[in-house]
Amino acid sequence: MGALDEATAALGLARANCRARQCADIVVMVQRDLYHLMAEIASTTENVARFRVIDAGRVTWLESQIDMLSAQIEMPKDFILPGDSPAGAALALSRTIVRRAERYVARLLHENAIENQELLRYLNRLSSLCFVLELHEDQAWGSEKPTLAKV
Amino acid sequence: MGALDEATAALGLARANCRARQCADIVVMVQRDLYHLMAEIASTTENVARFRVIDAGRVTWLESQIDMLSAQIEMPKDFILPGDSPAGAALALSRTIVRRAERYVARLLHENAIENQELLRYLNRLSSLCFVLELHEDQAWGSEKPTLAKV
Amino acid sequence: MGALDEATAALGLARANCRARQCADIVVMVQRDLYHLMAEIASTTENVARFRVIDAGRVTWLESQIDMLSAQIEMPKDFILPGDSPAGAALALSRTIVRRAERYVARLLHENAIENQELLRYLNRLSSLCFVLELHEDQAWGSEKPTLAKV
Numbered sequence: 432m433g434a435l436d437e438a439t440a441a442l443g444l445a446r447a448n449c450r451a452r453q454c455a456d457i458v459v460m461v462q463r464d465l466y467h468l469m470a471e472i473a474s475t476t477e478n479v480a481r482f483r484v485i486d487a488g489r490v491t492w493l494e495s496q497i498d499m500l501s502a503q504i505e506m507p508k509d510f511i512l513p514g515d516s517p518a519g520a521a522l523a524l525s526r527t528i529v530r531r532a533e534r535y536v537a538r539l540l541h542e543n544a545i546e547n548q549e550l551l552r553y554l555n556r557l558s559s560l561c562f563v564l565e566l567h568e569d570q571a572w573g574s575e576k577p578t579l580a581k582v
Numbered sequence: 583m584g585a586l587d588e589a590t591a592a593l594g595l596a597r598a599n600c601r602a603r604q605c606a607d608i609v610v611m612v613q614r615d616l617y618h619l620m621a622e623i624a625s626t627t628e629n630v631a632r633f634r635v636i637d638a639g640r641v642t643w644l645e646s647q648i649d650m651l652s653a654q655i656e657m658p659k660d661f662i663l664p665g666d667s668p669a670g671a672a673l674a675l676s677r678t679i680v681r682r683a684e685r686y687v688a689r690l691l692h693e694n695a696i697e698n699q700e701l702l703r704y705l706n707r708l709s710s711l712c713f714v715l716e717l718h719e720d721q722a723w724g725s726e727k728p729t730l731a732k733v
Numbered sequence: 734m735g736a737l738d739e740a741t742a743a744l745g746l747a748r749a750n751c752r753a754r755q756c757a758d759i760v761v762m763v764q765r766d767l768y769h770l771m772a773e774i775a776s777t778t779e780n781v782a783r784f785r786v787i788d789a790g791r792v793t794w795l796e797s798q799i800d801m802l803s804a805q806i807e808m809p810k811d812f813i814l815p816g817d818s819p820a821g822a823a824l825a826l827s828r829t830i831v832r833r834a835e836r837y838v839a840r841l842l843h844e845n846a847i848e849n850q851e852l853l854r855y856l857n858r859l860s861s862l863c864f865v866l867e868l869h870e871d872q873a874w875g876s877e878k879p880t881l882a883k884v
Contacts, residue, residue: 447671466661613815
């Protein structure tokens with residue numbers, strides 16, 4: 432739960448620095464989804480159905496955002512280094528914390544503490560979304576070419 | 583200890599972005615308290631008394647800051663999403679890391695590795711302080727209404 | 734691995750806020766080193782040699798950067814509090830996450846999951862580098878005296 436809370440806050444840091452309106456709008460929708468995701472995980476087995484918002488439909492929505500954003504830019508052919516813009520770096524930080532949350536949710540599923548597989552799929556796709564959002568924000572901040580990991 | 587160090591750094595990120603002088607002044611006092619809190623946890627049983635600074639009086643001070651700041655603003659009636667300002671988002675991030683540190687200190691107390699209960703109370707109240715500071719900073723940055731988790 | 738990824742992202746947040754060109758250039762070289770460090774840790778025992786980039790030479794380079802940066806400024810005589818500039822605070826956050834990664838790599842070495850001792854030495858020196866970079870950036874942002882932990 433803590434990692435999900437941290438991920439939401441890191442996404443907030445990204446949102447506060449976003450220069451592309453499109454990106455900020457997507458981030459706020461993701462933050463709303465994470466809020467519901469946390470509510471579902473925090474709920475007891477008896478009332479979990481009442482809290483379920485994240486389903487296959489939300490994962491499909493997430494994937495459609497990734498496709499839409501990817502189509503608008505040239506995807507880098509090699510590993511990039513975060514830091515070409517404040518918003519992009521905050522999105523990279525969000526991505527790494529989302530991955531920490533993903534490992535935690537995978538463990539909960541494995542231990543049968545939760546049973547909604549879509550939560551894990553959502554977080555898995557969310558790190559990809561953070562990556563394309565990072566590329567968009569770097570461009571919106573004027574970075575022409577991403578800084579590559581290998582030279 | 584690591585989580586406390588991370589919390590202090592995240593509070594630094596907040597402080598560097600604060601627009602309300604009142605908030606920055608409170609954050610620096612909290613950072614000083616966390617410095618003493620870490621020194622106490624790092625000390626051995628023999629010399630712990632020499633490092634003790636965080637006591638019921640510091641918790642009372644913290645609570646008075648929460649009350650003072652809460653009285654100045656309208657408290658939101660629903661869950662809010664971090665990201666309405668850079669300082670507010672950094673305070674939200676600080677809050678989530680403080681909660682991680684709180685779980686760690688709770689474990690140390692439970693295992694009798696430390697015995698000063700006020701350390702846990704301080705961290706518990708600190709996450710509430712981070713929340714009201716976030717609301718203040720969002721306002722100081724010109725956000726008129728907090729972004730709500732539910733629409 | 735996650736902690737190393739988080740450290741790279743936090744360094745990105747620092748880099749995006751750097752005002753001293755010298756600091757940004759050093760950070761990007763460190764991010765490249767961390768990329769190779771992660772590749773080495775992720776590799777299997779059979780192909781690890783192919784991924785080895787971090788060696789005693791890279792640690793010496795890191796130490797020379799610390800010496801060079803330290804010689805340019807007055808080192809504070811007491812503990813400082815992060816938050817005198819956005820870049821400085823992001824460097825402090827990076828330092829605390831690097832230390833988390835360092836504990837993780839120390840465990841891997843202890844469990845013989847990896848054998849390259851230079852990875853640990855690199856991370857150990859990296860937190861010192863983050864500290865001097867923080868002092869430099871605070872100055873580059875116009876902070877005349879560091880905020881001290883004790884008053």
